[in-house]
Amino acid sequence: MATLLSHVLRRLRGLRRLPGLPRLAAEMPLRARSDGAVAGPLYSHHIPTSPLQKALLAAGSAAMALYDPYRHDMVAVLGETTGHRTLKVLRDRMRRDPEGAQILQERPRISTSTLDLGKLQSLPEGSLGREYLRFLDVNRVSPDTRAPTRFVDDEELAYVIQRYREVHDMLHTLLGMPTNILGEIVVKWFEAVQTGLPMCILGALFGPIQLSAQSLQVLVSELIPWAVQNGRRAPCVLNLYYERRWEQSLRALREELGITAPPVHIQGLA
């Protein structure tokens, strides 16, 4: 629904150049509430928040995420409330890339309703689709656990962060990292270098707090340098139209992105 609306608005914006046409609502500055929040929801699930509320949410969600690591919704909220500037940068990066621009245009979503699991199952071993499915099975995760974006005050940026969340599992598959705490931290480091989202940086820095000394040692000496190197070398992973690359061999995709094999085998790997 939001996609359709933005398509129409974009077309109409083009017509603006013709003389005599009135200024469109989309061109008007967004009305603000008295507390500084945007007036009215911009997309479904949107909750407009004032700057003060965003600050409180950021602080509260950060504290709660540290206190209770199972509150994934708090990590999501932290990302949404702190990521506005970075999301703009990411969005512009996507616009400049042809594949990324297509993603912004078509707004694909990854969920069990949009994925053709049967087709993915039938793909050959070693293909992205097949390996992604294996990753989901082995780690017993589902693509549907990503909560919808709520606190981003721009509907395109809301899609960008939603895409980032839904692509997270792809990154696990690309990097060959399981979903245990160590694997998650490695992926977070990769994402922090790739996206620059404050939430990723915070997660990468504070995630290791709960690790044992042994894991910490492996993490710092081998895994983090590897993740950072790959993150720097690879082009922006949000610019990959994964849905069109299911048949591509995982190894070929890794070569394309410059992602090498992990230096240490982490338990729980497929």
Place this chain on the structure above:
Amino acid sequence: MAAPKSCALWSYCGRGWSRAMRGCQLLGLRSSWPGAPLSARLLSQEKRATETHFGFETVPEEEKGGKGDIAFRFLNYVQSQHQSKQKRQLRAQQNLSWEEIAKKYQNEEDFLGGSRVVVCDINKEMLKVGKQKALAQGYRAGLAWVLGDAEELPFDDDKFDIYTIAFGIRNVTHIDQALQEAHRVLKPGGRFLCLEFSQVNNPLISRLYDLYSFQVIPVLGEVIAGDWKSYQYLVESIRRFPSQEEFKEMIEDAGFHKVTYESLTSGIVAIHSGFKL
């Protein structure tokens, strides 16, 4: 707002409720408010108890509010009254005959002196939480837990001496019906007590309160209970509730007499009282 929706809201709130309440929703003042209606009554009744033994013989009291905070305080009060009454009796009975002593042993000991509390709520989850609280705090006797709708109470007419409702009437779809039901189930001479959010009369405090309500409370709801929308609804429903005077008139319309109110904390909360005469 339709009744079924508020039902769903409160069952949804049930689980997160205790977590969120722990998060000091209203600056920790909340814990002191349930004591207020009780103390208001206690002062007047204690005097009378010493004079006329008004006491609490067969005084069932209805409590509206699944978690039973007021019910527990009432039971505590009744128990302490009973204990002081027993002490006085003991002092007066130092020289009993053997027959009188034997008779005393035959009488069943009722620590509550016949008082009973009925806790009624529309939400099963709330009642469950209340029952757990009661067990945890050691309250076993004298409590009944009833599932019911304030607009249509499952009780006969003229049954209770006291009807209390704390932070509940705001969520009732038809407040006037709830008031009429309260009037119906009370005995003549019974007292209606309502603790509810009300209008703040001080402009400075009003602004601070608005700021806290709209900016902080939904955030706390999201962080602690993962539920922004319910707490947004909460602060909006508080604003929609009638003022002290308006609510007083609504209570009078339901048939109550001698209706008074007392504002607490500059009117953030008010206790309304009325009698069925």
